[in-house]
Amino acid sequence: MDLRYGINPQQHAAYVAPVRPGQWPVRVLQGSPSYINMLDALNSWQLVLEAARALHRPAAASFKHVSPAGAAMAGPVDDVTAELYSVDRDGVGALTSAYLRARDADPKSSYGDFAAVSHPVDTELAELLTGVVCDGIIAPGYAPGTVARLSRKKNGRFLIMEADEAFVPPQHETREVFGLRLTQQRDDVTLSTELLDDVVCGALPATAAEDLLLGLAVLRYTQSNSVCYLHGGATLGIGAGQQSRVDCTRLAGAKTDTWWLRRHPAVRALTFQPHIRRQDRINWQIRFIEGDLTPDENVRLAKALSTPAPELTDDQRRQWLTGLREIAFVSDGALPFRDNVDHAHRHGVGYIAEPGGSIRSSEVENACREHQIALTRTGLRLFHH
Numbered sequence: 001m002d003l004r005y006g007i008n009p010q011q012h013a014a015y016v017a018p019v020r021p022g023q024w025p026v027r028v029l030q031g032s033p034s035y036i037n038m039l040d041a042l043n044s045w046q047l048v049l050e051a052a053r054a055l056h057r058p059a060a061a062s063f064k065h066v067s068p069a070g071a072a073m074a075g076p077v078d079d080v081t082a083e084l085y086s087v088d089r090d091g092v093g094a095l096t097s098a099y100l101r102a103r104d105a106d107p108k109s110s111y112g113d114f115a116a117v118s119h120p121v122d123t124e125l126a127e128l129l130t131g132v133v134c135d136g137i138i139a140p141g142y143a144p145g146t147v148a149r150l151s152r153k154k155n156g157r158f159l160i161m162e163a164d165e166a167f168v169p170p171q172h173e174t175r176e177v178f179g180l181r182l183t184q185q186r187d188d189v190t191l192s193t194e195l196l197d198d199v200v201c202g203a204l205p206a207t208a209a210e211d212l213l214l215g216l217a218v219l220r221y222t223q224s225n226s227v228c229y230l231h232g233g234a235t236l237g238i239g240a241g242q243q244s245r246v247d248c249t250r251l252a253g254a255k256t257d258t259w260w261l262r263r264h265p266a267v268r269a270l271t272f273q274p275h276i277r278r279q280d281r282i283n284w285q286i287r288f289i290e291g292d293l294t295p296d297e298n299v300r301l302a303k304a305l306s307t308p309a310p311e312l313t314d315d316q317r318r319q320w321l322t323g324l325r326e327i328a329f330v331s332d333g334a335l336p337f338r339d340n341v342d343h344a345h346r347h348g349v350g351y352i353a354e355p356g357g358s359i360r361s362s363e364v365e366n367a368c369r370e371h372q373i374a375l376t377r378t379g380l381r382l383f384h385h
Contacts, residue, residue, distance in 0.1 A: 226240045
């Protein structure tokens with residue numbers, strides 16, 4: 001199948017073919033995928049499929065540039081998310097709740113995302129997708145009328161793909177780079193709570209174990225190095241593709257803080273002019289939280305608001321962040337130094353899962369004990385490139 005183009009538009013010649021002739025894991029129902037669209041679709045589908053199988057309820061992911069901006073299981077939608085997307089928090093269906101929670105993890109990054117859901121798209125989710133900036137979706141099926149509804153999105157350019165739940169991938173994976181063909185065995189270790197049995201210190205309640213298990217599924221399909229913070233069956237911050245692991249930890253921690261600060265009364269009190277679009281409201285909320293607006297941004301924010309912005313001081317931020325507790329933290333590779341634990345503690349982390357095996361693992365363990373963080377070692381590295 002010809003692709004719209006390769007990774008970049010100047011790479012005109014691009015196509016995709018099944019490894020085993022005639023055996024496609026996905027099919028395109030609408031639109032013309034690019035190379036990156038295919039990577040997003042294939043990675044995001046595997047993530048939600050594994051998460052749903054491991055946790056036994058619907059899962060969703062919001063992908064950008066071959067890594068998730070957010071991922072979540074079906075669960076409660078809070079007031080902030082419900083208000084942002086104009087939904088009834090008490091009436092949201094399971095699949096829609098999963099996608100809303102995944103998108104709300106990092107709504108700035110999820111602008112123009114590729115969505116993936118573990119269960120067939122229903123009318124409610126299709127209706128929601130028509131109102132958000134999203135480039136495509138992959139799902140194992142579509143309720144009657146939903147493909148036609150979504151096909152009108154983006155003037156017919158919205159990408160709709162259907163995954164085959166029964167597809168079993170080949171045991172080996174191959175890629176070609178600069179004239180060489182690299183082949184490896186597929187990483188097919190089943191994700192289950194058994195991976196969390198080696199609890200080195202602290203106690204691991206069932207809810208935390210579920211969050212850690214979701215984190216393992218997320219990082220298996222996130223560009224390495226990677227870490228993620230989770231709570232209540234949803235990611236709050238994902239750090240991907242950093243050469244330094246502690247940079248991942250700090251980046252994802254900052255995203256987690258932002259997620260929580262978006263719930264601060266001062267941020268919720270920002271009243272925007274009616275013509276300000278949802279994404280612009282999100283972006284302004286985040287800049288307001290960050291607090292380092294340029295003179296020009298201060299002027300433009302004032303124009304975007306119908307009433308003056310309330311005060312949000314550094315002390316107010318710090319006080320609010322003390323309410324961030326019982327957060328789960330997962331690393332795709334061994335924590336090499338205790339600084340990852342120290343930084344994670346700043347963002348309310350109470351539970352950590354990592355492969356272990358670092359030459360300084362004892363220092364990592366001591367840091368967890370010092371901060372009263374439960375530590376479990378999975379013995380499973382989840383690098384993804």
